[in-house]
Amino acid sequence: MTKINIGNKGFTYPMPMTIVGAHVDKKPNFMAVGWVTRVNYHPPIIAIAINKNHYTNKGIIESKAFSVNIPNVEMIEETDYIGIVSGKKIDKSDIFDLFYGELNTPMIKKCPLNIECSLREVVNLPTNQIFLGDIVAVYIEEKYLTDEKPDIKKLNPFTLTMPDNNFWSVGSHLGKAWEIGKKIKERN
Template sequence: MEKMKVDPDLLPPMPMTLVGATVEGRANFMAAAWVTRVGHKPPLIGVAINHRQWTGQGIRQTGAFSVCLPGRDLLEKADYCGLVSGRNVDKAALFDVFYGDLGNAPMIRECPVCLEVSLTQTVEFEHHAFFIGEIKAGWADGEVLTAGRPDVDKYKPLLLTMPDNRYHALGPVVAQAWSVGKALKKGTDHESSGD
């Protein structure tokens, strides 16, 4: 099949989240999809936030933030959080806000899964800051757990694609990771760690 050159601004599907921070003494949430795990031990997560966003100011002030994963039932409110600024609107009033172990990372009770994060590093770019933090605690609704762990088939995370700016639902499982490729690995002369 012939490859066609496309816009380099194309991004892979990203998780749709609500990032929370305490800004000037009150809870605030923003829609954020530029979110990724960056470490395993300790568990690190990073989020890119434009310098003009009020939430970034709160992360800098308190050294803490949350990453909340909304379900489809919160999509309208989550999208709204990406349309208005917390400087002008009390977005936290849309939700039942709770705090966990850190005490200053607001989370949304209606989100089936929430992470409490302690800021460890900030990487500055021209238009964005990339906030990296250690996940100090995870909070999940009991009905989305399987064997004590959040189950994506139950909490149904949302994805955002850009630059078409569309929300998607996560699809069905298609294979087991680090297993489906074993048939190809069999018979090779060397062991590989996936490098």
């Protein structure tokens, strides 16, 4: 086996595609975000990594809140569009029908799942800011649940790969996590 070093532009595969929302200059604004992950178990904390040049950053800092909305595959064009144009130049406040939860942060009705976050901390990196948000609520319609849990098949989200910059749908179910590995454990 020979592995080659392809440089340092490393990414995880795949990345979840999300839409981050916040009030900026008193107006709802949205941007596409693939650099997002849950980072703390209890309390539940989510992290999003956003380039310092974007318009959304200012709104998150000022309003101390943001939302992470999970679009489904039918929303692929809108998701890409809000990742191409900036709220600095184009008003993105009327693209989606919105709703509000516990915080005054905009969430997208059409997205099957919405995570409402209160800003905990901002970590400044050379080009990006990591926004750490305490999850205050998660919103979902009952039709997207199976056994009271969000069902990925019903949500029908999509994913992103970089640096080739492509969107992908989610594949098939492979096995139960925290269970399938027990076969090896039992053998040893």
